[in-house]
Amino acid sequence: MNNEITLAGEHRPEFSSAWTSWFGLVLGNWLLTLITFGIFRFWARTRERRHLWAHTFFGGEPLEYTGLGRELLVGAILAFFVLIVPLVMASLIGAVAQGMGLQALMIGVNLAIYAVILWVVQFAIWRAMRYRLSRTRWSGIRGAMDGSAAAYALTGMKMLGLQIITLGFASPYASARLFNARWSDARFGSMKFVAEAQWRPLQRVFLQSWGIALVGLIGVGIVEWQLIGPYFSFTPGAKPPPPPEIVFKVFGLNLVWLTVVGLIMLRYYAAQWQVLIAGLSLDGLRFRFTATAGDWLRYWLGNVALVVFTLGLGATMLLWRHWRFLVSHVAAEGALDVDRLAQTRIDAPLYGEGLADALDVGAI
Numbered sequence: 001m002n003n004e005i006t007l008a009g010e011h012r013p014e015f016s017s018a019w020t021s022w023f024g025l026v027l028g029n030w031l032l033t034l035i036t037f038g039i040f041r042f043w044a045r046t047r048e049r050r051h052l053w054a055h056t057f058f059g060g061e062p063l064e065y066t067g068l069g070r071e072l073l074v075g076a077i078l079a080f081f082v083l084i085v086p087l088v089m090a091s092l093i094g095a096v097a098q099g100m101g102l103q104a105l106m107i108g109v110n111l112a113i114y115a116v117i118l119w120v121v122q123f124a125i126w127r128a129m130r131y132r133l134s135r136t137r138w139s140g141i142r143g144a145m146d147g148s149a150a151a152y153a154l155t156g157m158k159m160l161g162l163q164i165i166t167l168g169f170a171s172p173y174a175s176a177r178l179f180n181a182r183w184s185d186a187r188f189g190s191m192k193f194v195a196e197a198q199w200r201p202l203q204r205v206f207l208q209s210w211g212i213a214l215v216g217l218i219g220v221g222i223v224e225w226q227l228i229g230p231y232f233s234f235t236p237g238a239k240p241p242p243p244p245e246i247v248f249k250v251f252g253l254n255l256v257w258l259t260v261v262g263l264i265m266l267r268y269y270a271a272q273w274q275v276l277i278a279g280l281s282l283d284g285l286r287f288r289f290t291a292t293a294g295d296w297l298r299y300w301l302g303n304v305a306l307v308v309f310t311l312g313l314g315a316t317m318l319l320w321r322h323w324r325f326l327v328s329h330v331a332a333e334g335a336l337d338v339d340r341l342a343q344t345r346i347d348a349p350l351y352g353e354g355l356a357d358a359l360d361v362g363a364i
Helices: 019-035 041-054 069-099 103-134 149-165 171-184 200-231 244-278 293-309 313-328 354-359
Strands: 004-011 056-058 061-065 136-138 141-145 186-188 191-195 280-282 284-289 330-337
Touching: 019 041, 019 313, 041 056, 041 061, 041 069, 041 313, 069 103, 103 136, 103 141, 103 149, 103 171, 103 186, 149 171, 171 186, 171 191, 171 200, 171 244, 200 244, 244 280, 244 284, 244 293, 293 313, 313 330
Parallel strands: none
Antiparallel strands: 004 330, 056 061, 061 136, 136 141, 141 186, 186 191, 191 280, 280 284, 284 330
8 A cells, every 4th residue: 555545536435245245134134133132233224334334435444344233232131221221210200290280390301302302412412423534544554533411412502402493594604603613523543524514605595596496385375366366265164165177276286386496495405515524634635425306316316216126115215315415425635645644543442322312313
């Protein structure tokens, strides 16, 4: 391996896994999970990650996943006692308070439960990312996270409050802020990721998307009123109901509007990936994400078709397709000086992302 890996122009990772090998792996995992009454699922996830990592090459070097199934099992057990048991007990307290007519106590307990869950979700996202980075190696060097999950969770709560206050219009700012907070804590070996995603370009796309959707809603509302207005009355029975053909036209207009809104927001979703990843760099490498809204649309329609036309069996391929899609649209430009790259001194966590698994925010 050269002392310096030079990535001239646009360099893309490579994914070499065949769908047949993945399908066989998943079927074997499914069978072992079934006969072990679900216990093998932690080892199944580990085997899947090892497969995906091992077939992903960057600069000619494969990734390596070093996590263990028992680490995920320990994480799940800890999450059960740290999160699930206290939440169940709090819920019982709320139910008892309601039964005793203590409405204020019941409301307070429920609000506390929701606040804790929202905080723990952000906490779990950071911890899950730390675990996966610490178990990912490339050229013998592993990743790490140097920061505080609690501090990140607090930032996440602030961003959620900001989105609520602004009725969602601060979403681009919140997305960029949280992305930068996570990746600014990330390390690869002795090198630090730099995350400087800009929210203003994303805000423009967000406002354009909602503006177009609002104009469409007003237009559809005007047309629909022209159709159903003659049949509308505040007094029940004063006018006959609209005929079926009018009802079908209104339904069709709503369906068309919802489809257009979905495509518009898909444009924002694609722009979000592009803007966030464009703000990420490592040493001399700058990353980009090249998937357009059309790429995402084809990917999702392909997933739907795969599941529908295989009567659900194709769902086993969705994770493989997701990883392949992400890898095929990541690009990097610049140079990485391996001579300056040393192993990280940050301790790796001892167990897996049990909280993220319990809350279903663990991604891959």
